[in-house]
Amino acid sequence: MNDTMDMIQGGSVSQKAVLQVNSLCKSYGNHPVLEGVGFTIPRGRIVGLLGPNGCGKSTLMKLISGLTQPDSGEILIDGVLPSKQTKSMISYLPERTYLNDWMKIKDILNLFSDFYADFDLERAKAMLSDLNISADSKLKTMSKGTKEKVQLILVMSRRAHLYLLDEPIGGVDPAAREYILNTILKNFEETSSILISTHLIQDVETIFDQVLFLNHGKIVINGEVDEIRSTYGKSIDGLFREVFKC
Amino acid sequence: MLRKMLKYDIKAMAQTFLPFYAVILIMSVLNSIFINFDWLYGIVGGSTILVGLFIALGVTTLVLIVTQFYKNVLGDQGYLTNTLPVSVDTIICSKLISAALWICLSGIVAMIVGFILLCSVSPLTFSDVWQAASSLFGQIFDAIFAVLGGEFQILFVLLWILLMVLIVLAAIANDILHFYCAMSCSQLRPFSKNRIAASFIAYIIINIPLSVLTGLVFSCMALVSDRFQNFFAGLAPETLFTVALFTVAAIFVAMDILLYLPTRYILKNKLNLE
């Protein structure tokens, strides 16, 4: 793995970061949500976007995915501004359940294969069968937890450049949390990067190599996990509790 | 991409419409059997149910067109729809075409039901009704021929049919886009606090310029026709009819564009999903 990574980072491909965000601002009415956010995510990283509820994590995700337009600033995904093209490069897991009620599993699998050239149907089928979900099961009759897992499987079955996972472990039980983290780790490839937003850091911080602390619309800490641990002498969770003390 | 998108949009509504059509057609056949056997209770009951079904079909069509767009584009499903690698135009057009398709199909089903009932009201057979219908249309065409005189050209008739189809489609699109535009307005900042109420109010507000516009254009036409009576008097009747059809079609298409552009702008630049 090291060799491939060296190759990629040394080669011309990596000259462009997977994600580059420059002085991004967004406000809703008079209420500023993001105030000059800037950071870079190189290839092959799992990055934690950490901050309390309502600090702008979801808005940042929406801006990167192209769902919302910024007031000012710039977002580049592999050097490209958000557009139809970047939508085919980003695999986005929103907080909401977006599955159509009328669909069966096979319908949503077809939809993903139809629209995303990078969708690995076999991988998705294998993961679904691990959960004993058949192609004929109806989405309507599924529990919220199962729907969330199905959505994660769909998102992680793409071979995207950038994965945006918005609160994938918010409000799930420990068993489901482990399943979700395993699924993310299992499908992570060095040629892509994953940005995961969460406000629950304990048990998760070991999967990040880089973390971004977002507070009141600004990035307050941006660094490598192990560097932060040795500099501050505490876990990311401990540092988080300190930075975001009420 | 439009084809792929249409596939899913049509399928989404098929789940509701196809069973509905089946029930209505079965009911109308049953009703025509009751009529044939002169079974009064059956006729009364069957007709009542049929009327009820038609009202329900109308309401369902309306509700589905509205909710399909709202849920799939502006609701939670919008998180998927709006992050697919397709343009905003593809999304709107796909929704528009599938909605128009189901309206047309509902219309066709209504005609079939009318035909079935017409056949059973009188002791006529299907072929009798068919003959009566075709002779009726024949008479209408004869009347047109008579008005136009001998100079009648088949090309004109084809053009008129084309224009009339265009007008019907543009009018259907107008109604659908009116809903889409109103719902899209709920994404705008000051209105997004109560999205459903905002959509209702936007619908009514949009209606004002639309009806002013139609009224204005049609009255202008009347004015023009008065002023330039001589000019129009000089025209052959078929030309006049063609010009009239063209104008109506143009007005509807223009209104479609007027509703489409803001919808497109909002979905592209002002999307603000909850």
Add this chain to the structure above:
Amino acid sequence: MTWSFDDNLPIYLQIIRILKSDLARGKYQPGEKLPAVRELALEAGVNPNTMQKALAELERDGLVKSQRTAGRFVTEDKEKIMEISKTLAYDEIAKMVENISSLGYEKKDILQLLERYLAEQEA
């Protein structure tokens, strides 16, 4: 189940310690092939890059050897592994001594205590 980590140390250092103790207690025998980075990362519940960093460190210490195509193998040098066991044991003893000293015992008492303890355990 994933591995558990302390809060205040870099994760890769903790992974190194866990892997070293795995080697010491013979979970991986000398000359044995190690699981792939991805598998180990999954088992530990850590980022593959972090696991990679830990393994690179072990490699630098000569405890594992990587062969370009075949993967990573535990060193065949049994003495090196013995040395690891000893180092780890010393670490534990150091901790114990520190803890007991903090209770007010002298160094010579500690040895006595330990002997008595072991004898009682045997009985």
